[in-house]
Amino acid sequence: MKLAKDLVAASTVPLVLAILEEGESYGYAIIQRVRELSDGEIEWTDGMLYPVLHWLEEEQYVKTRWETSEAGRKRKYYSLRADGRKHLADHVAQWKLVHATLRRAWRINHV
């Protein structure tokens, strides 16, 4: 299923923050994790992740470091800061509200 552009844009930040809450990670691995979590249904244009990651860094939600990978190449790792955790909690609360409201509006009783 192709996700609408607006929905992709809105869900990127909470999704990335949630993945980083699992532990430090880097761009390529984050994309893999999104694919895994969505059973391959959500596919971003990979490059579009980086503006978001850099914005999160600028806003001090995440911190970064360069590290040498097994293959001897430099990789930029991202990890969550305290502010990022708070921001994620905000997102979770808002998404839960949207989710609950939609479920009631659609009269879905299961799931």
Place this chain on the structure above:
Amino acid sequence: MSNLETRIAEWRARMLRALPHRYETVAELEEHLREHCADLQRQGKSDGEAFALAQERIGEPQAIAREFNRMPACWRPGLILLPVLALTLAFFLGYYFWFTSQRLPITALMVASLVTSTTGFFGLVGSALIATTACLKSARRPLSERERLAVRRMLAKLARLSVVFIAIGWAAGTAWRSQLIWNSAWMLWSYHLRLAGLLASVVLLIFVHARPATSDRVRWLTAMLPFLVVLFSSFGPFLGFANIPVGWVCVVILLVGQVYFALPRFRIRIERLPDRD
């Protein structure tokens, strides 16, 4: 150079044209491309196929660049809150001290005032120093993203700290001034005028930093402003700056600035990047 390497080099050149001077970002994207290529090759794709697929997945350089420039730059009112609180509090305290100075421990307040305002002024000297160095360095070579970010954060922090210290210093000093220093109305007014000029320039600096969309050049230039006000408004005599010739201050600023930028934590980060250009 293998076929794949040539293609990646071409891709990197295109990426750098779309994102000028952003070597770190391009290096990060290149690492992504390479990793994806390697994965696809492991799945049995040829060099050419792997590169074509990975390149398609990562997206067009122009589109990525557009996305970078489009990221929301929102106001950060949190950054303004502390200075505003400090200034408001200082105003009321100063007002109170002015009229109750007879009953207050003048010497203690005077010492507190000198210590806090001098600390505040040193904060301003510090931010001017960092800004000047950033300006000079950027004339020689484009600063890396990490350097820009570090300078930005440092300036914002120093501006906020300075304004709080100067506000406290001003408030604490009111009692002392109302009794001991001036009996001439002009001295008093000129002091407050100069202080207002200084505070205005610091407030400008804080606003500039609370707005992420501001260009780095503007940030740096605004960071030099409060220091220039201090230097040229004869604030000096009250703080001991007058004994230091302007030229020496500038020399020290430049020297310390050079050292600051040579610090390993900046240098290493730049050198650590993939060096394939």
